[in-house]
Structure formats: C-alpha cells, structure tokens
Amino acid sequence: MRVLETRLDGPLLIEPITHRDERGFFQESFRAEAYVELGIAEQFVQDNHSRSGRGVVRGMHFAIGAGASKLVRCARGEILDVLVDVRRDSPTFGEWEVFELDDQSLRQVYVPVGFAHGFCVLSAMADVLYKQSTYYDPAIERGFAYDDPDVAISWPVGLELLPSPRDAAAPRLRDVRDELPFRFEA
Numbered sequence: 001m002r003v004l005e006t007r008l009d010g011p012l013l014i015e016p017i018t019h020r021d022e023r024g025f026f027q028e029s030f031r032a033e034a035y036v037e038l039g040i041a042e043q044f045v046q047d048n049h050s051r052s053g054r055g056v057v058r059g060m061h062f063a064i065g066a067g068a069s070k071l072v073r074c075a076r077g078e079i080l081d082v083l084v085d086v087r088r089d090s091p092t093f094g095e096w097e098v099f100e101l102d103d104q105s106l107r108q109v110y111v112p113v114g115f116a117h118g119f120c121v122l123s124a125m126a127d128v129l130y131k132q133s134t135y136y137d138p139a140i141e142r143g144f145a146y147d148d149p150d151v152a153i154s155w156p157v158g159l160e161l162l163p164s165p166r167d168a169a170a171p172r173l174r175d176v177r178d179e180l181p182f183r184f185e186a
Contacts, residue, residue, distance in 0.1 A: 008097045011083050012110040044131035052121045057161040059118015061143045067113030068134040074101035077126030079119045087114040090184035096153050114182035144173040
C-alpha cells in the first residue's frame with residue numbers, strides 16, 4: 001500500500017495492493033496496523049454504504065463538535081470524490097481537491113477532520129463505502145452547497161447533477177464559516 005501525492009495538506013490518496021489474475025482480484029480493503037503506519041490512527045466506529053445513479057451528487061458534508069474523519073472507496077462504478085478544507089485560519093480554507101475513485105484502481109481517500117466531503121457519480125451506478133470515526137448524528141451533521149460559487153468546485157461539465165433536497169438547499173460556506181469548530185494547526 002502506498003500514499004499518492006495530494007495538493008491539500010491532510011487528506012491522503014491511498015493505493016492499496018491488489019492481487020489480480022484471470023479469476024478477478026483480491027484486496028485487503030482495511031487493516032488497522034497498515035493505516036496506522038500511514039498516519040491514520042483513528043478508530044473507525046461505523047461503516048456506510050451508498051448506492052447512487054449517474055449524476056447523483058452528495059455533499060458537501062461534515063460533522064461539527066469533535067468532527068468525523070472518513071476512509072472512502074468506490075467498490076462499484078466511478079465517482080469524483082471532492083474534499084474542501086473547512087479549517088478556519090488554514091492557508092487553503094475553502095480550497096478543494098478532487099479524486100477519481102473507481103472499481104478498477106480501488107484507490108481510497110482519507111478525509112481528516114476539518115474537511116467537507118462530497119462526490120458525484122460518473123458511471124451508470126456506483127457503490128460508495130466509507131468508514132467513519134464517529135457515529136452518525138443528525139444533530140451535528142452540517143454541510144454547505146455543492147454548487148457554492150465562492151468555492152467553485154469544478155463538477156463534470158454536461159452531467160446533470162442530482163442533489164437531495166437537503167443538499168440543494170444548503171447554505172454557502174461563507175454563511176457557516178463562523179460556526180466551524182475546526183482550526184488549522186501548522
């Protein structure tokens with residue numbers, strides 16, 4: 001397993017070892033001690049699985065309070081996975097980075113506390129699986145608009161994006177900035 005370069009400081013793009021032959025493949029998708037060696041020491045307490053059709057966009061989500069880190073992978077299909085730095089005083093606050101995750105490369109993205117997360121589906125169908133370091137709690141779940149013009153995420157051109165009603169009505173990042181508990185630590 002190796003970590004590939006990312007532009008933002010904090011997130012990790014992970015390329016696991018995959019053993020392939022004419023029968024298919026085998027991969028360890030999670031091994032705690034290997035992730036600790038990469039610097040991911042959180043104990044993940046919840047696994048989530050979403051299935052979505054082409055154009056579905058989910059995000060941009062984060063949890064307040066202690067926050068929640070995630071380990072995200074696409075087990076079926078292809079997605080654009082997006083992270084936005086929401087750490088106040090960060091030199092990259094409001095900046096985003098996109099990763100292509102799919103069932104061929106089997107790469108994973110580690111989303112640390114202080115980053116909002118979202119994705120859109122590029123294939124006909126996609127299964128996205130992710131581990132969380134805290135239990136889902138709607139009382140601390142927050143987000144901002146996936147199409148916030150100030151953040152200006154470059155979603156795929158020509159793809160009709162299909163958000164949930166909640167995501168479609170989400171506020172701009174600048175409107176929730178003062179509520180953000182995350183601080184940048186140099």
